[in-house]
Amino acid sequence: MNKGLGNLINKINEPRGHWLEKAIVSYQRSRQWPRKHTGFFNPSSCGKSTRLLYLDYAGLSTSSIDDRGLDYMDSGNWAHKQYASYFEGANILVAEELPIRIGPPDIPVPISGRTDAILRSPSGEEFLVDVKGTNAQKISTLKHPEIEVLTQWVLYSWIFMVPKGGILYVNRSVDPSPSRKVFDLENDDGSVIVSFQGQQVHKEECLLQNTVNRMLEVYNNYKASKIPPRCGKCILSCEQRTVCDRLDNKP
Secondary structure, three states: HHHHHHHHHHHHOOOOOOOHHHHHHHHHHHHHHHHHOOEEOOHOOOOOHHHHHHHHOOOOOOOOOOHHHHHHHHHHHHHHHHHHHHHHHOOOOEEEEEEEEEEOOOOOOOOEEEEEOOOOOOOOEEEEEEEEEEOHHHHHHHOOOOOOHHHHHHHHHHHOOOOOEEEEEEEEOOOOOOOOOEEEEEEEEOOOEEEEOEEEEEEEOHHHHHHHHHHHHHHHHHHHOOOOOOOOOOOOOOOOOHHHHHOOOOO
């Protein structure tokens, strides 16, 4: 890259504003991508295509999240802590932010992550909950949780052996109500049954097995230095497109 152009790009990317704002943004950016290969899958990434999952596992993913996006992500972390205090105050909290780091021979693939909370339902059963921050419009229109969210939940359900739980969507913006929406989930032998207000609204068949199979494919490909083919969804908005082009030796 031309040295003058490189300096210009670096100057453009420098945090702007008061020195305090610059310090905050610099810290936020220091915690972002690129990440290194750790040898473990993170459940939050396992709903992606095989190619994108490979990039995450291999530590090749990049991120183009802007400073506003970093603030939005951090507000999600605050939502988790806020609702953990609500769960504790309601006397339904069994455990929060349970870490997991497990792999062969206990399970077929290495997984490392942290679930949001395990609660105690009125019937006395353990209830594995995942808190997701979003906005009022999405809460109003969402028919069932996204496949990425269900994939993350079913992996934790499998590992912690808690077959029932839910996704709690919370409004983390200043939009008007609704402020929350809860979907009940049940791990039905690896398939996930989704219910809303007591009625089944969706079922993702064989989700656990399909996910583990995809993780195994990535795991074996990485060990064999074999890159999976593209996912076929290369659109201009895909932030990994440049990485894929480089891996495929495209200009």
